[in-house]
Amino acid sequence: MSNPVKKTRLHDWHVNRGANMAIFGAYDMPLWYPSGAKEEHVVVLTRAGIFDTSHMSVVMVKGFGARDLLQICFSKNLAACVGKNQQPLTPGRSVYGVFLNEAGEVIDDAIVFQFDDALFMVVVNAGMGAIVSAHLKGYVGSRKASVVDLTDQVGKLDVQGPQAARIISHILKRPQEVFTHLPYFSFKGHFDAAPPTAETVTLTDGTSILLSRTGYTGEFGFELFVAPDKFVDLWQMLIDAGQPSGMIPCGLAARDSLRAGAVLPLSHQDIGAWLFKNHPWPFALPYEIDGHGFTKDFVGAAALQRSDSGEYTVAFAGFDLRKVSAADPAIVLDNRERDIGRVLTCATDIAIGRHESRIFSIASPNKPDEFTPRGLSCGFVKVTRPLEPGQIVRLKDKRRTIQVEIVADIRPDRTARKPLAKFLGK
């Protein structure tokens, strides 16, 4: 008997809304709604989009040995990971990193949130709760640490886009308090009905939520966590509150094209069962401020330090919106038509375009007059030699060959880190 398809609590809502559904990570999820993947991508840059992300897994790590356990297993040094001066992680702050195996390969990427010295929340990808929990438990030893897999037991959704804070304000009891001092990768509140945290975030109907300034689009926005029995209500409250501002529900297609343009990896596609070295995400590793060496030892560190795979993962942007199909597979050709690697991700960021060799987005404050971007293909390749930004390669699948440029960044002028104050008020 095959595994039944899993559904989030919003599954019927998505279907009734006319979503085009598809299986992702064992869950039947909306790819796009009748608005279409193009509008859903653009709306996150111009207004706001709301995404059902409750298929992702939450794992709690508790006890006086919790911090130690995470220091052993997680790729960031919790004592030196916040800000450019590498301050310690403190309650109300979160950090992005990966869990590696002893061979230095990625098991999954994750965000670790600290509630207090003995309570951490780890958010991983869909279907990964059990695997990451088992991995952590394997390193507990004699420490006083427990790992609790809360897969399917926490409601989570994302609100992303310039209107995100204004829209969420409408459903909060004390919005002005909540939206004071909430920098990128910080959070307030808890999804427990009796929240163990000092600062609570309460909805107008009394529900407790955890409001996190994180997301997967690279744009300004939030992730909201809530008890599962309140999840559908929270979603509907936001749908209603967001309607006057033009917020629409967005599916996984837009989520994927937005994250690709934001140079963010997709677990098990851009990062995975190969050495986590030579890639565009050094911020996921605990480098010294000067970049030489790690500030701590952790599972996989030795493999990263002693080995090299001779492979390099780099980002690219095309010259028009035409893609190749990475699944074909699609190969990478250098300027002498030699096969130098594979395409990991090739998506279309429909909100960007080139003008006189620079890339602008529809949201770029300095974009040229009458600039209407038609979209560019973009994503990641894994190749057998180092490539520099500016170099041109060709990507070839069964059907076509496209010319692309290796780049340090893709969609410019992203808003995720911009000050909160910029997005509040009228």
Add this chain to the structure above:
Amino acid sequence: MKEISQLNLPQNVRFTEDHEWARKEDGAIRVGIDDYAQDQLGDVVFVELPQVGDTFAKGDAFGSVESVKAVSELFMPLGGEISAINKNLEESPELVNTNPYEGGWMIDVKPDDPGEFDALMTNDAYLEMLKGL
């Protein structure tokens, strides 16, 4: 996505298993993709068409239609020479979604064998095929 009962499957066109339609138009056969195909694909952002004068056999790939998410190949419902292509699709590929049977038409074909058109499915037969999918 649309339910089968919500699909627009006109009487005056024939259909293929690959969800293309074909219709007699001024001595040529006009071809495009149908409502089921455009609904499944989502927002069309690019259509790759052959050149006028190119020749293909029935079943050959003659181009591709690209959505934000993926690229799909287009297959000849019948063999023949391309006598016209819809240049509007270059500027407005979304016509394939909004008007798949009229404004979103793709190619005109001068057929080698008129029998190939007659062998294509009527909308009733195509509907039955969809139900079995």
